[in-house]
Amino acid sequence: QVQLQESGPGLVKPSQTLSLTCTVSGGSITTNYYYWSWIRQPPGKGLEWMGAIAYSGSTYYSPSLKSRTSISRDTSKNQFTLQLSSVTPEDTAVYYCARDTSGDFLNMPYDYWGQGTQVTVSS
Numbered sequence: 001q002v003q004l005q006e007s008g009p010g011l012v013k014p015s016q017t018l019s020l021t022c023t024v025s026g027g028s029i030t031t032n033y034y035y036w037s038w039i040r041q042p043p044g045k046g047l048e049w050m051g052a053i054a055y056s057g058s059t060y061y062s063p064s065l066k067s068r069t070s071i072s073r074d075t076s077k078n079q080f081t082l083q084l085s086s087v088t089p090e091d092t093a094v095y096y097c098a099r100d101t102s103g104d105f106l107n108m109p110y111d112y113w114g115q116g117t118q119v120t121v122s123s
Helices: none
Strands: 001-006 018-025 033-042 049-054 059-060 068-074 081-083 093-100 112-115 117-121
Touching: 001 093, 001 112, 018 033, 018 093, 018 117, 049 068, 049 081, 059 068, 081 093
Parallel strands: none
Antiparallel strands: 001 018, 018 081, 033 049, 033 093, 049 059, 068 081, 093 112, 093 117
């Protein structure tokens, strides 16, 4: 059973960088051919795919967030990390990590999700 757990600060100030880590257990983030995604859901809105890192280490980003987003990984810890820079209150959302089974990012083909973590951007 694969499990994912998000961690990071729940409150970030405007203009700062949001940093979240997803710790994976029960499976390796380097296993062919999975992708590891970050998704968010602002209050009252739908899910938004932000980006992903592949089993190979290649990264993929939503065009709308690409200029502010960076995803990296630590294979020794079986973790991958999201950094979102220059945050504004519009980045307030529940942030999820998930395992993507195909890389068909826009269709969100996830078989395992983290429980989600609330991040609020406020001064």
